Amino acid sequence: ARSYIITLLPGDGIGPEVVAVAKDVLSAAGAKEGVELRFREMLMGGAALDAVGVPLPDETLAAAQASDAILLGAIGGYKWDSNEKHLKPETGLLNIRAGLGVFANLRPATVLPQLVDASTLKKEVAEGVDIMVVRELTGGIYFGQPRGFGTNDMGEEIGFNTEIYSVSEIDRIARVAFEVARKRGGKLCSVDKANVLEASMLWRKRVTAIASEFPDVELSHMYVDNASMQLVRNPKQFDTIVTNNIFGDILSDEASMITGSIGMLPSASVGESGPGLFEPIHGSAPDIAGQDKANPLATILSAAMLLKYGLGAETAAKRIETAVTETLDNGFRTGDIYSPGTTLVGCKRMGEEVLKAL
Amino acid sequence: ARSYIITLLPGDGIGPEVVAVAKDVLSAAGAKEGVELRFREMLMGGAALDAVGVPLPDETLAAAQASDAILLGAIGGYKWDSNEKHLKPETGLLNIRAGLGVFANLRPATVLPQLVDASTLKKEVAEGVDIMVVRELTGGIYFGQPRGFGTNDMGEEIGFNTEIYSVSEIDRIARVAFEVARKRGGKLCSVDKANVLEASMLWRKRVTAIASEFPDVELSHMYVDNASMQLVRNPKQFDTIVTNNIFGDILSDEASMITGSIGMLPSASVGESGPGLFEPIHGSAPDIAGQDKANPLATILSAAMLLKYGLGAETAAKRIETAVTETLDNGFRTGDIYSPGTTLVGCKRMGEEVLKAL
Ligand SMILES: CC(C)[C@H](C(=O)O)[C@@H](O)C(=O)O
Ligand SMILES: CC(C)[C@H](C(=O)O)[C@@H](O)C(=O)O
Numbered sequence: 001a002r003s004y005i006i007t008l009l010p011g012d013g014i015g016p017e018v019v020a021v022a023k024d025v026l027s028a029a030g031a032k033e034g035v036e037l038r039f040r041e042m043l044m045g046g047a048a049l050d051a052v053g054v055p056l057p058d059e060t061l062a063a064a065q066a067s068d069a070i071l072l073g074a075i076g077g078y079k080w081d082s083n084e085k086h087l088k089p090e091t092g093l094l095n096i097r098a099g100l101g102v103f104a105n106l107r108p109a110t111v112l113p114q115l116v117d118a119s120t121l122k123k124e125v126a127e128g129v130d131i132m133v134v135r136e137l138t139g140g141i142y143f144g145q146p147r148g149f150g151t152n153d154m155g156e157e158i159g160f161n162t163e164i165y166s167v168s169e170i171d172r173i174a175r176v177a178f179e180v181a182r183k184r185g186g187k188l189c190s191v192d193k194a195n196v197l198e199a200s201m202l203w204r205k206r207v208t209a210i211a212s213e214f215p216d217v218e219l220s221h222m223y224v225d226n227a228s229m230q231l232v233r234n235p236k237q238f239d240t241i242v243t244n245n246i247f248g249d250i251l252s253d254e255a256s257m258i259t260g261s262i263g264m265l266p267s268a269s270v271g272e273s274g275p276g277l278f279e280p281i282h283g284s285a286p287d288i289a290g291q292d293k294a295n296p297l298a299t300i301l302s303a304a305m306l307l308k309y310g311l312g313a314e315t316a317a318k319r320i321e322t323a324v325t326e327t328l329d330n331g332f333r334t335g336d337i338y339s340p341g342t343t344l345v346g347c348k349r350m351g352e353e354v355l356k357a358l
Numbered sequence: 359a360r361s362y363i364i365t366l367l368p369g370d371g372i373g374p375e376v377v378a379v380a381k382d383v384l385s386a387a388g389a390k391e392g393v394e395l396r397f398r399e400m401l402m403g404g405a406a407l408d409a410v411g412v413p414l415p416d417e418t419l420a421a422a423q424a425s426d427a428i429l430l431g432a433i434g435g436y437k438w439d440s441n442e443k444h445l446k447p448e449t450g451l452l453n454i455r456a457g458l459g460v461f462a463n464l465r466p467a468t469v470l471p472q473l474v475d476a477s478t479l480k481k482e483v484a485e486g487v488d489i490m491v492v493r494e495l496t497g498g499i500y501f502g503q504p505r506g507f508g509t510n511d512m513g514e515e516i517g518f519n520t521e522i523y524s525v526s527e528i529d530r531i532a533r534v535a536f537e538v539a540r541k542r543g544g545k546l547c548s549v550d551k552a553n554v555l556e557a558s559m560l561w562r563k564r565v566t567a568i569a570s571e572f573p574d575v576e577l578s579h580m581y582v583d584n585a586s587m588q589l590v591r592n593p594k595q596f597d598t599i600v601t602n603n604i605f606g607d608i609l610s611d612e613a614s615m616i617t618g619s620i621g622m623l624p625s626a627s628v629g630e631s632g633p634g635l636f637e638p639i640h641g642s643a644p645d646i647a648g649q650d651k652a653n654p655l656a657t658i659l660s661a662a663m664l665l666k667y668g669l670g671a672e673t674a675a676k677r678i679e680t681a682v683t684e685t686l687d688n689g690f691r692t693g694d695i696y697s698p699g700t701t702l703v704g705c706k707r708m709g710e711e712v713l714k715a716l
Contacts, residue, residue, distance in 0.1 A: 147556050156525045228609070
């Protein structure tokens with residue numbers, strides 16, 4: 001039997017609840033396919049700040065790097081919101097992304113037929129939406145130097161950041177996106193602001209160059225302002241989207257809200273080699289933490305992505321996806337996706353139902 | 359009678375058609391209130407590139423600066439899309455904004471009761487939406503130095519831009535936004551990415567500081583990724599939004615698409631003093647140019663903003679707004695907002711109906 005070590009980073013708020021449930025599902029699905037998983041839980045985010053004073057302890061990063069894949073719950077909360085930058089839970093997240101080199105963030109935004117009514121978009125606009133946003137995750141304005149505070153010629157305080165991309169950074173994310181698009185609908189839309197920004201002009205030039213390696217994928221380009229409109233106007237026009245770190249942050253969240261059920265959406269962050277990082281796209285929801293109300297399905301589906309993209313265990317991943325579909329078909333819903341006529345359940349019970357369906 | 363000089367910049371695509379119609383409406387509304395308007399038409403955008411080889415001729419900027427207000431149609435088109443940066447129509451637009459110092463861009467996104475069905479959002483989500491986005495327009499990553507192309511330590515090509523804000527740049531846009539919010543619903547939401555970017559941290563700090571001058575306005579802060587979700591989830595939660603140049607570009611377009619009728623939406627760009635720039639938010643729509651199909655209402659409503667924010671002629675502005683409402687109530691629609699049971703008209707005829715309603 002294949003054996004892997006999984007780092008669990010429960011984090012803050014509802015993180016521990018959803019990770020506990022997803023861990024059981026992950027174990028069970030792996031076991032059915034002869035994939036043995038061993039888990040090691042580590043501190044991160046606000047939990048780490050409270051326990052040891054930093055948002056990403058060295059041991060956590062080291063354990064993550066030494067493992068085969070990482071499952072993260074959620075980080076952050078009001079409590080740490082006004083912390084200085086190096087003591088913010090978010091900084092821990094940015095540092096683990098950089099530390100693992102997971103430059104490609106895959107964020108599916110899929111409208112499930114069972115949940116089409118959850119979307120604020122009209123049914124005919126929302127149904128069938130199935131978008132994959134491939135976001136560059138370890139470059140651009142999130143990490144660009146120089147950055148900081150200073151004084152300008154007039155003696156005034158300034159704050160500044162650098163949006164910067166190199167050819168190799170663009171080429172590698174473009175290749176991931178073309179590969180993803182090839183396995184999906186064969187259409188890739190690259191989003192930039194090449195009518196204004198030099199960083200985007202280079203982005204567009206390189207994505208266009210890499211396209212020649214993927215003659216079977218149809219490439220288009222769109223400005224980011226137009227993309228944010230088109231996601232609302234007609235989201236079905238998109239198959240796979242590739243974009244930079246900050247535009248990806250904005251557009252992937254917009255796309256996920258179009259589905260109406262962000263409690264359902266997983267994500268995968270992967271690099272050239274080394275372990276990938278898998279996490280639900282929702283936040284830590286401190287207001288419902290510890291009440292067994294959280295929807296664990298996004299984390300469970302992140303566990304499926306972990307099996308598929310992280311360990312290459314596609315059949316085990318498929319098992320989880322099918323079990324989730326079945327659980328929804330059986331009418332079980334957490335509060336965030338509840339509608340009259342379905343059965344309202346808590347976080348744990350939802351996990352049990354998925355386990356049964358496995 | 360008060361007398362003003364208006365610079366007309368018809369620009370490209372449908373620009374000349376919509377500006378011609380809006381000019382007549384502007385004249386007529388002014389005349390009724392004793393406001394005499396004289397017009398001077400100048401070249402800009404692709405039209406200027408074709409005629410004299412630059413997107414913003416010196417005479418155009420000089421004429422605009424010497425006038426009391428500027429009405430712009432639209433610029434750009436496929437024809438000039440692959441031009442070098444300094445020969446792009448868009449560069450002309452950025453240069454006139456900078457040249458006029460119009461740092462505050464006001465973009466209303468209002469769902470009119472007559473057009474609520476045009477939105478892709480469910481009726482109960484869309485109806486009553488009335489948002490004003492106040493976008494910083496002459497700073498940030500659009501203009502920040504250093505910018506350009508270069509080579510990194512590994513000898514690779516790079517493209518880079520600088521996101522940068524100074525205290526005075528933030529303070530002045532914040533004051534405009536608070537003033538606007540005060541005259542509207544009294545709620546201001548400042549959008550940034552202060553959990554990651556230093557430029558946003560300074561933004562948040564200064565907006566918070568300026569808030570003490572406006573105790574009657576309720577200030578909140580939101581991260582840009584969350585804002586892009588919340589606009590889809592529940593746009594009615596927003597009254598006035600203030601944000602930087604690039605986030606404003608993305609979010610104002612998203613907000614406008616939420617109304618479903620971007621052919622209806624005007625914008626105003628104003629500075630500390632000097633003439634303001636007024637333009638519809640839609641593009642040049644080259645595919646329908648010259649066919650008398652364009653919706654002139656966004657430009658007509660931009661003319662109303664010109665009267666109100668540019669010349670302080672509020673009653674003349676109000677006349678135009680009322681006439682537009684009446685024209686819609688009378689059932690007249692251009693193709694972009696047509697629905698069964700209404701009367702389909704062209705650009706010119708729509709203008710005539712608004713003139714009648716005046
Ligand atoms: C928490 C924050 C730093 C993070 C980001 O901006 O990348 C989050 O919004 C995300 O998208 O994962
Ligand atoms: C054409 C482009 C340069 C411009 C911008 O990005 O500001 C446009 O999108 C706008 O919003 O007015």
